[in-house]
Amino acid sequence: MFLLCQVSGVQAKQVLQLGAQAPLDTIDISTSTGYGQTGNIYESLFRLDKNGKIEPGLAKSSSVSADGKTWTFKLRDAQFSNGDPIRAQDFVYSWQRTLKPATKSPYTNLFSNIQNAPAIAKGEMAPDQLGVRAVDDHTLAVSLSTPVAYMKTLMAYPLFAPQDQKVVAKYGNKYATNAKYMVYSGPFKLINWNGTREKWQFVKNDRYWDRQKVKLNQINYTVLENTSTALYLYQEKNWI
16 A cells, blocks of 8 residues: 555545555455455454554453463454444354355465364364354453464454354355445445445444544545556645
8 A cells, every 4th residue: 555645625524545556356354364454444353553553452351371272352342334243253253254165265374373273274174163162242262272472463453353144144145245245343334345446435434332533534545556646646636
């Protein structure tokens, strides 16, 4: 992503213009990774603060066993953008879906330290054997094959965000192919994206648990593959 941005002329609108080097190729949590653009629309157990530091996200607290192999996350009361409550089972379902060979996720290696994940990704074990379980609606337990010192950082990746199983079932093959065939757990929702657009927008998610701290109302993305175009916008259009 270009580090070029522009705040709209009317400050009260709180609209940010950003240039992207390539189209947004997927919004399927199971096939995307990194903090980039999808980090604005999906939130996992942890998140990045304004300084890039890890802080609690959908998990209000966490604890780890003495041997470092069992993590317990307590979830806060939160909702998807459609109003469905976010429960521990939504994380279980999401992770299992990602690891199913049929999903063809290119990032299953990021789950490698979770108990049985490598075997599940290879089709050697059933997804329900994954070392993650919903103790209750607000408690998620994760069993590791070996301690992971960077567990909190890993759990901030959108790849580990929850997915609403009802929504996946409702849209079937259409799921995540268009902004309207998805629900969001992060501070923003995606609009005007159909998988091929050169422009798309993020708008504030009014159901986000920490919405009072979200100052922007909208982020407009435009693909700027040519650096000369980016330079023009910087010089002539007041992008900063």
